[in-house]
Amino acid sequence: MNTVVHSGAEGFLHRFEGLRARLPGQRLAWVQALREAAAAQFRAAGFPTRRVEAWKYTDLRPVSDAAFDEALTILGDGDTLPAPRGERRAVFVDGRFREELSQIEGAGFAVGSLAEELPRLEGRLGALARPAEEPLVALNTMLFEDGLVVTVPAGVAGGVLELRSLASRSERPSAFHPRHLIRLEAGASLTIVEEASGPEDTRYLHNPVFEIDLAEGAVLTHARIQREGVKGFQLGTVYARIESGATYDNFTLNAGARLVRNEIHAVLAGPKSACHMNGAQLLRGGQHADTTTVLDHAAPDCASRQTYKTVLQGKSRGVFQGKIHVHQVAQRTDGYQMNQALLLSPDAEIDSKPQLEIYADDVKCSHGATVGALDADQLFYLRARGIPEAKARSILVEAFLQEAIEGVTDETARAALESAVAGWWEKEAA
Amino acid sequence: MLRIEGLTAEVDGKPILKGIDLEVPAGEVHAIMGPNGSGKSTLSYVLAGREGYEVTGGSATLDGVDLLGMEPEERAAAGVFLAFQYPVELPGVGNANFLRTALNAIRRGKGEAELDAMQFLKQARARLKELQMSEDMLKRGVNVGFSGGEKKRNEVLQMALLRPSLAILDETDSGLDIDALKIVADGVNALRAPDFSALVITHYQRLLDYIVPDKVHVLMQGRIVQTGGPELAKQLEASGYASVQAAA
Ligand SMILES: Nc1ncnc2c1ncn2[C@@H]1O[C@H](COP(=O)(O)OP(=O)(O)O)[C@@H](O)[C@H]1O
Numbered sequence: 001m002n003t004v005v006h007s008g009a010e011g012f013l014h015r016f017e018g019l020r021a022r023l024p025g026q027r028l029a030w031v032q033a034l035r036e037a038a039a040a041q042f043r044a045a046g047f048p049t050r051r052v053e054a055w056k057y058t059d060l061r062p063v064s065d066a067a068f069d070e071a072l073t074i075l076g077d078g079d080t081l082p083a084p085r086g087e088r089r090a091v092f093v094d095g096r097f098r099e100e101l102s103q104i105e106g107a108g109f110a111v112g113s114l115a116e117e118l119p120r121l122e123g124r125l126g127a128l129a130r131p132a133e134e135p136l137v138a139l140n141t142m143l144f145e146d147g148l149v150v151t152v153p154a155g156v157a158g159g160v161l162e163l164r165s166l167a168s169r170s171e172r173p174s175a176f177h178p179r180h181l182i183r184l185e186a187g188a189s190l191t192i193v194e195e196a197s198g199p200e201d202t203r204y205l206h207n208p209v210f211e212i213d214l215a216e217g218a219v220l221t222h223a224r225i226q227r228e229g230v231k232g233f234q235l236g237t238v239y240a241r242i243e244s245g246a247t248y249d250n251f252t253l254n255a256g257a258r259l260v261r262n263e264i265h266a267v268l269a270g271p272k273s274a275c276h277m278n279g280a281q282l283l284r285g286g287q288h289a290d291t292t293t294v295l296d297h298a299a300p301d302c303a304s305r306q307t308y309k310t311v312l313q314g315k316s317r318g319v320f321q322g323k324i325h326v327h328q329v330a331q332r333t334d335g336y337q338m339n340q341a342l343l344l345s346p347d348a349e350i351d352s353k354p355q356l357e358i359y360a361d362d363v364k365c366s367h368g369a370t371v372g373a374l375d376a377d378q379l380f381y382l383r384a385r386g387i388p389e390a391k392a393r394s395i396l397v398e399a400f401l402q403e404a405i406e407g408v409t410d411e412t413a414r415a416a417l418e419s420a421v422a423g424w425w426e427k428e429a430a
Numbered sequence: 431m432l433r434i435e436g437l438t439a440e441v442d443g444k445p446i447l448k449g450i451d452l453e454v455p456a457g458e459v460h461a462i463m464g465p466n467g468s469g470k471s472t473l474s475y476v477l478a479g480r481e482g483y484e485v486t487g488g489s490a491t492l493d494g495v496d497l498l499g500m501e502p503e504e505r506a507a508a509g510v511f512l513a514f515q516y517p518v519e520l521p522g523v524g525n526a527n528f529l530r531t532a533l534n535a536i537r538r539g540k541g542e543a544e545l546d547a548m549q550f551l552k553q554a555r556a557r558l559k560e561l562q563m564s565e566d567m568l569k570r571g572v573n574v575g576f577s578g579g580e581k582k583r584n585e586v587l588q589m590a591l592l593r594p595s596l597a598i599l600d601e602t603d604s605g606l607d608i609d610a611l612k613i614v615a616d617g618v619n620a621l622r623a624p625d626f627s628a629l630v631i632t633h634y635q636r637l638l639d640y641i642v643p644d645k646v647h648v649l650m651q652g653r654i655v656q657t658g659g660p661e662l663a664k665q666l667e668a669s670g671y672a673s674v675q676a677a678a
């Protein structure tokens with residue numbers, strides 16, 4: 001049989017034509033309309049190139065030049081799941097919910113599969129995502145098949161929920177585009193520990209979109225551990241809307257993938273709300289990691305904290321773009337943004353672009369960036385105590401990261417992050 | 431025993447040590463005194479192997495083993511310990527972890543078994559008690575947020591745990607009140623043994639009331655210009671370095 005392999009945007013559009021009738025929600029007019037609009041947007045925009053300002057430092061050609069198939073989910077023998085971190089876990093393989101691998105009963109709040117919940121998600125799915133502005137979000141909207149839907153009722157402390165994403169091994173590169181919807185009603189709380197991984201020998205694209213809405217006084221801790229396989233791509237976009245008195249606490253660890261974009265759009269929509277966006281990127285070889293944050297202070301008396309730390313080995317490349325938009329109403333805004341990079345190799349590179357747009361007059365907003373090598377005095381101090389140079393270096397790099405991870409107050413989330421960092425080091429030493 | 435012969439060294443191409451000859455026999459404690467900028471810290475860094483301090487001539491051996499060709503960690507394993515004039519802060523590195531890593535590195539070098547967390551804690555607690563330090567110190571980042579005195583005590587704690595055969599104390603007494611000074615002195619005196627020697631760099635004779643040196647050397651402009659017994663320190667305290675300069 002002859003098949004024409006389409007690559008890039010054309011390939012995905014072609015796939016949409018073929019799958020259209022089989023994608024979930026094909027009988028729901030509103031879903032169809034969303035998909036068709038997104039397809040038109042994606043057709044018009046294509047994959048962003050470096051000529052687009054927001055993509056100046058990240059070249060998507062490794063993704064757009066490749067041809068991806070729909071994932072044929074076959075969970076290999078080697079892909080056994082490690083023990084769950086908490087009592088509840090939702091497992092996705094190639095972006096599809098796998099009930100038999102998950103434990104979601106008795107959560108005390110609603111957790112389920114987006115594909116199943118779809119008839120009840122009109123008005124909620126797509127409420128925050130902006131496919132017209134982000135081609136990758138348009139791609140996700142066009143092709144999403146499944147995702148996690150969580151609703152924590154008012155006043156409920158949801159505890160810890162693990163979100164586990166696996167990619168299966170396959171001959172042909174595959175792509176999946178899960179859409180996750182997280183809603184915390186007034187005064188609710190939840191910790192999500194998310195971990196994404198995949199086989200080291202498979203090329204795949206994981207293109208998740210999160211829509212997170214936090215009602216008054218809700219608190220969401222969202223720890224994201226990205227350790228996709230070395231040939232994998234993750235292009236993820238998080239939209240968060242934070243109402244008055246609510247807190248969104250995001251920590252993203254980028255330790256895997258050939259290329260990753262971690263894009264977060266957060267809106268502090270109600271007074272006295274808070275947003276923490278922190279993260280660490282551990283890069284080696286030819287890895288490329290891009291963290292791009294867009295934060296809107298759209299109400300008075302809100303606080304935001306961002307600290308990103310990147311460690312670069314080999315020829316790796318790190319990118320941090322952080323935009324803070326303080327609206328005119330957002331008086332007494334307290335904003336802080338810091339980006340620090342540790343360059344361990346002369347061939348590694350970090351690009352940093354902070355961007356502050358301030359339209360209110362009573363505002364405290366600071367930002368900074370540092371790039372450096374390991375401190376010679378610190379290194380000598382350790383070695384003078386008998387610690388061999390390689391070990392002394394790893395102690396200092398871990399210390400650099402520790403400062404970022406220390407800020408994660410949820411213990412399960414912090415432990416998960418610490419063990420992921422330790423795992424990265426074991427590989428580094430091997 | 432530490433033997434230094436004709437040692438010359440430069441920093442940034444500028445000669446600082448201009449021919450040092452010094453012997454500290456095993457079991458002895460020697461003091462080095464001298465005005466600011468005379469090269470005392472430079473000598474201690476050269477012995478510990480700090481980068482940027484370039485040896486241009488001469489030799490330094492510990493028990494016949496050449497120190498100058500070794501990496502800093504190898505010198506530490508060979509028994510050299512430098513208590514820094516300005517201890518370095520290591521944010522994000524826990525003091526307990528740091529001390530255990532250092533101790534186990536040294537023990538490995540000596541062919542001794544490594545200590546597990548419990549064994550280490552037992553030893554560390556005993557040393558802390560001797561030095562009248564709070565256990566709290568183990569939980570903090572290395573020297574982070576420590577007062578000047580706490581930093582110096584932390585150096586002495588490291589020395590007590592690592593049990594070097596040659597301790598170099600670079601102005602460990604400066605900035606300490608009299609109680610802290612006694613603790614530091616007790617720490618050094620506790621290590622005194624036939625196979626231990628120390629080089630105590632100080633500005634003040636005060637410390638030498640508590641660590642009585644076998645010999646006192648005066649270092650000026652990169653050279654040892656005078657050597658004497660403990661009484662030399664007292665004499666310097668009374669009449670200053672100008673008298674030495676005149677005599678030299
Ligand atoms: N890292 C350095 N860079 C440049 N000059 C230095 C450095 N360290 C020491 N020196 C110079 O070497 C000389 C001796 O300094 P030092 O050994 O610190 O003296 P001391 O400890 O006796 O006060 C001084 O003139 C000082 O300026």
Ligand SMILES: [Mg+2]
Nearest residue numbers: 470471472515
């Ligand atoms: Mg000095």
